[in-house]
Amino acid sequence: MGTRLDDWAAVEELSRAAPRKVIPCFGVHPWYAHLHALTAEQVAHPTTLLEPPPPPKGNDRPNDSNRPTAATTTPPNDPKPPEPRPLLPALPPPSPPEAWLGRLRALLLRHPHAAVGEFGLDRGAVLPGTRLQLPRPARRQRSRQPREWTRTTPPYCGASSYGGSVDLVRGFTCLPGGVGERVYFSFSSVINDRPGPARAKLLARLAAVPLSRLLIESDQNTPGAVDAGLLAILGAAAEARGMGVEEVAQATTANFRRFYGASLAAMAPVAGGAEGRAGSMEGLAAG
Missing domain, CATH: 3.20.20.140 (Metal-dependent hydrolases)
Incomplete structure (x- = not known):
């Protein structure tokens, strides 16, 4: 199961090496959402991917100042989360949307039995003090792909x-x-x-x-x-x-x-062509 653009080639290679055993899944794990830009602004200014959101104003301010908001994973009574800026220069630049989304579409077209994944949200793996909003639009963008291509999605x-x-x-x-x-x-x-x-x-x-x-x-x-x-x-x-x-x-x-019924059904003819024989559904599932 793919976790980011950089490992999709390895997933594809593995599925070709073992077509009767591997259901390829291409997606972006929430840990790597910051490497996949959704807008030109995020490509030009990568810091916007991880900068903390502005503090709440007026009636939006929480009653308890120690209560964590939707934009932070810092538990109550914990010290102020560290600023993410020292980390930003060490991160690779994000891929523009036309690069990784275009690659995703091409892979799904080339592999009719592939699923879309991994994608979603992970409350346990967010840099403290940074945006939770980033994985959400990324998840919505990737969720359009399985609907567009009628694919299984393991979110x-x-x-x-x-x-x-x-x-x-x-x-x-x-x-x-x-x-x-x-x-x-x-x-x-x-x-x-x-x-x-x-x-x-x-x-x-x-x-x-x-x-x-x-x-x-x-x-x-x-x-x-x-x-x-x-x-x-x-x-x-x-x-x-x-x-x-x-x-x-x-x-x-x-x-x-x-x-994974649709993937398994599509794998049988693929495996048959690759190995000279069609694998049974029993063999596919057992693999």
């Missing part, structure tokens, strides 16, 4: 390694117009399964998600830890739902095939 906004509340699960799955029926929730042990009270919250979330919308992931950055991570979160899901591990594995496998 990074809590539904991936989901850390939201049980009430939000119910709210998402009840969205009108059939939208709620297309929302899935994925969990990983490395992000979600922590000792103490966090464990109880994870089990509650795992129990609240409809079984037909439950996905699991490793969320690891090294292949050697993937299998153990998947087994760990499978065990937690089985515990939360009072089911056997094998039963949960079968359900989440079926959900994966449904979530």
Whole structure:
């Protein structure tokens, strides 16, 4: 899954090397939103991507001066966040919108089975004192791509390694117009399964998600830890739902095939042409 313009070529190369095993995903992780400009002004003046927003005025000012606003991740009672300016000269210049959006469109055209991702918001990875507003328009811009090309989208906004509340699960799955029926929730042990009270919250979330919308992931950055991570979160899901591990594995496998159904269907002829034979859906999903 791509995280920024600079790694899309590696994602494409991997998908070509293993066409029966890899569903390429091209997107921008919120950690790298500042490297992808949306306007000419941001290209000409990159500091506008990270400069803190102006303080609230008049009636917009919070009652509690220590309360964090929507533009900062600094918790209450913490010292004033550091100014980001010392960091700015060390950052590479942002890519202009015509460069990275044009590249994204070209990749989606070239790979009909590709998904759009990763993209979204990440409350845990924002430079203190800088804009949260930046990932939001970037997310809106990238969300137009899957609608334009009818692609699967795995957004990074809590539904991936989901850390939201049980009430939000119910709210998402009840969205009108059939939208709620297309929302899935994925969990990983490395992000979600922590000792103490966090464990109880994870089990509650795992129990609240409809079984037909439950996905699991490793969320690891090294292949050697993937299998153990998947087994760990499978065990937690089985515990939360009072089911056997094998039963949960079968359900989440079926959900994966449904979530990535369009990609899997498009991969079969691609794989057949690349390897001289068409891979079965079973083989694709198992890979």
